[in-house]
Amino acid sequence: MKILALDSSGLVASVAVIEDDNLIAEYTMNHKKTHSQTLMPMMDEIRQMTELDLSTIDAIAIAAGPGSFTGLRIGSATAKGLGLALDKPIIPVPTVEALAFNLYGTDKLVCPLMDARRNQVYTGLYEFDRTEENEYTLLPLVEQCAVDIQEILNTINTFEREVIFLGDGVSVFADKIKEVLRVPYTFAPASCNRQRAACVGTYGMQLYAKGVCESAAEHAPDYLRLSQAERERNEKQDNAQ
């Protein structure tokens, strides 16, 4: 199976091509330019360098949220355009789970933290579980969600197990983690602490095997949050009742 994978959910833009258990190419950028300017040129670079025939792609895996609303949409619209033109399906990969997949096989708990502003994080809590087919699969202890940083740290304390943090929220909340956490913890190093399309694609293949797949037309990001206008409107209606 050959997969084209994309992630533009955060500050990182990443594109990868994976065929079965071979990573053919991966291009990851964590720089100022907007995803709109980088993602497609990066994909074009990969196509040229690997002489990729796009028609040989079986599916497009995309970091489908949560994340920056605009970033998610650039990725999703790109995936949808590719899916439409190539007539290929989309594998929507939960962003936080794909991040956790960076630490494949660890016996520690994994807690991705993505800064969601206003003291909130997009996060989840995971462990790796060994299957009968001799591979590890991601087991969620806390499903991906948007919560206050304090809340996820409190939850981690209840597990009384060592935890590894990763993601762009780590530097933002390092002091808070130090203050609140009562279990041993480490921060993942630069080689594996941000979104990577290789993880989106590899983990996406596992999801695909479990039947996670949708048409390009029906795909849309999972923001985990309503728009501000909708939130305020709901609050108003709740108050009125």
Place this chain on the structure above:
Amino acid sequence: MIKIRLCRWYRRIVGKEYIMENKDVLILAIESSCDETAAAVVKNGREVLANVIFSQIALHTLYGGVVPEIASRKHIEKINQVIEEALEEAHVTMDDITAIAVTYGPGLVGALLVGVSAAKAISFATGKPLIGVHHIEGHISANYIENKELEPPFACLVVSGGHTHLVVVNDYGEYQILGRTRDDAAGEAFDKVARAIGLGYPGGPKIDKLSKEGNPEAIHFPRAKVGESTYDFSFSGLKSAVLNYLNSCEMKNIEVNRADVAASFQKAVIDVLVEHALEAVKEYGFHKFAIAGGVASNSSLREAFEKECAKRRIEFYHPSPIYCTDNAAMIGVAGYYDYIKGKRDGYDLNAVPNLKLGER
């Protein structure tokens, strides 16, 4: 024998066109700059094979105006559907398409990015050229669809919710701006006044309708002049005058005749638009004048221009309402002329929310 000769003669005389006829240029166009998700297929710049628009108006009405984040989310949900419908309606496949055109500004950045990203991906996956189109150039170009004889140069007034531009179209893709609004766009003033008299969003069509029951001479609202500039517009003063009038009526406990307010306000807008536009037409010696943009479907505005242009023996052009509202057909038309002029964009094409007309 005669037939064969005629055919050869035809080929020799209009050889160029003959080739063009055989090689139709089909543009797949995408538009998502505000609250309409749209796709179209346009043949040779003048013939619309499909024009699909998914309007989000009902959704935004709940909030009294367009909410950018909600608009962007809806665009993502609908983008593939409108493109697929457009291809189907045009009875073509992606293989038949010559190039992809997409609005890249001006507009809401999050909304624009959906169309731009999808268009780039389609261009990348199919190897077909990508052409970024200016939204206002699209509105102006909408006039070419139903007026096959219309060619530059001519003057055009673009009036919509976000724009009020008086433009000289020197050639396809070549524009000179004579005047623009200094504050609110004409359509914006319509929306704000409509909200003030309780008509709701979108204001343009509602004021247009209610005005028919009112007296346009009932209340005199100011016609703003902008300093030394003959062609610039200003509508915020007019909007304030209407709000002041409503306040003073309330203070004095006088019942407001909403139809009269609507009609008088609309008349004030139209008077200024007509005066400035026709002054420019006269000054520059044009015999052709066109209007474009959402407000161009306002019936009183059309009537006023029809009357005044007829008086001055000026040909007056305007698109049907379906091509006045935001649509992708107009982007396909503008994209066609960009295409034959050789304009191409790269995969780094970005959305430019405040893109200026004539800027590339």
